[in-house]
Amino acid sequence: MSSYGQFALVYDRLMADMPYPEWLRFAELCWERYGKPETVVDLGCGTGSLSIPLALKGYHVYGIDLSSDMLTVARSKWEESPQNAMRPGTGSVQWLHQDMCEWELLEPADSVISFCDCVNYLIEEEEVEAAFRATFNGLRPGGLFLFDVHPPSTLVRYAEEQPFYLDEQDVAYIWTSDLDEERCEIEHNLTIFSREKDGRFIRFEETHVQRAYDADWIEQALRRAGFTQVDRYADFQLRQPAEQSERLFFAAVK
Template sequence: MAYGQMAAVYDRLMTDSPYDQWLDWAEGVWTRKGKPRQVIDLGCGTGSIAIPLAKRGYQVTGVDLSADMLAVAYDKMRREQAQVKWVEQDMRELALPKTDSVLSFCDSLSYLTEEEDVKRTFSLVFEHLHPGGTFLFDVHSPYKILHGFGDQTFTLAEEEVSYIWQCFCDPLRLEVAHELTFFLRQENGLYERIEEVHEQRAYQPYELARWLMETGFVDVEITADFSGQPPQETSERLFFSACRPRD
């Protein structure tokens, strides 16, 4: 599911997201495994990772399925006087020049709800990396799907935007459907109602590690929750780093 009308309020809803921690984590991995010049950001959304990377000196290509999210990203890039190449593309059909590193943060890969789509994306990422290149990503953990979302309802009531966020969990598939209803205040004081449904799925970390290695990746590492430590039973966000072997 691509973000549609929700793109207009996405950044407002994500103001507390720890983007700096994602950036610092990536640069920490690159310090150990090789600093890239060129980076592809898969599922780049509104550019909250891609634009700061560009301002730090990297050549960044931001890839997203949603034209609405990319439009917001482009406007942000111009305001912040950065330079990023934006590409509207499905990560399962990735077709770009090779790069030094591919990253996918903010649980973008959790939107791949079929195993074959995950494996296909891993394969495409591998093909897009130069020898020695790195693949960095994070996903929701099974614990997060079952206990962080579960069958819960979240609400927000503010003057400019309000929402009702209902979660419907399939525990056997470790999958959650987010049914989102937004109410956005318009200039005339009335509210516009927007509805979107997003589906995400978790996979066991050992499964993801195995699929990475079957694809050909080496030096696969798994940590959790920005800690740099191995996952625990209650970890909510799993971080993976892997390398394409050097020739």
């Protein structure tokens, strides 16, 4: 998995159009159905764009990420949030620098979320299995694991539609993708230009690799990890996936 490096500094700018409110709404829809948690692990939390709103809603959140750079940005956002310690009912966030394949807490959590296709960044089956086992071990009995993935069809579409471009006043990128059809693994190569405070642009390169897995294999891997109930949904709705679904969601109960 990428450490993100300089990417962390422009991540929020580039991800401004991501559907964070929809992920939050989906999580709370599931918690209404499966049971509302008090403690939530945000696995692969990035810069805290889900962890922080959850804490402001009153949840006690553990934001876990492999990238110390992303966690530095997340911590700054939390500390600078005007609602942080002022609004009644605000929860808490602890930021933890851990690998999602072997994460652990001192006490089990009520729920774990891993959104924004974090599982796709695990490019070997053994890594996925390890992450599922760690999550099973980190949940209390009856706890809920929620995550989303890109199905193989979405990676194929990326490869067909690339290259992608962004040209804004403060940031620009060129994004190309190369698909390994046999492994259903895609390599995203980004050349990013970011404006500094003095007006100069800096250029840096980022490579991100994702792999898509068959939904049946994912469910079997969850059950091998010990989860007793596995439900599938699609595209931020509590409905069954269809062939054209762009994003699959799993709800697994310990």
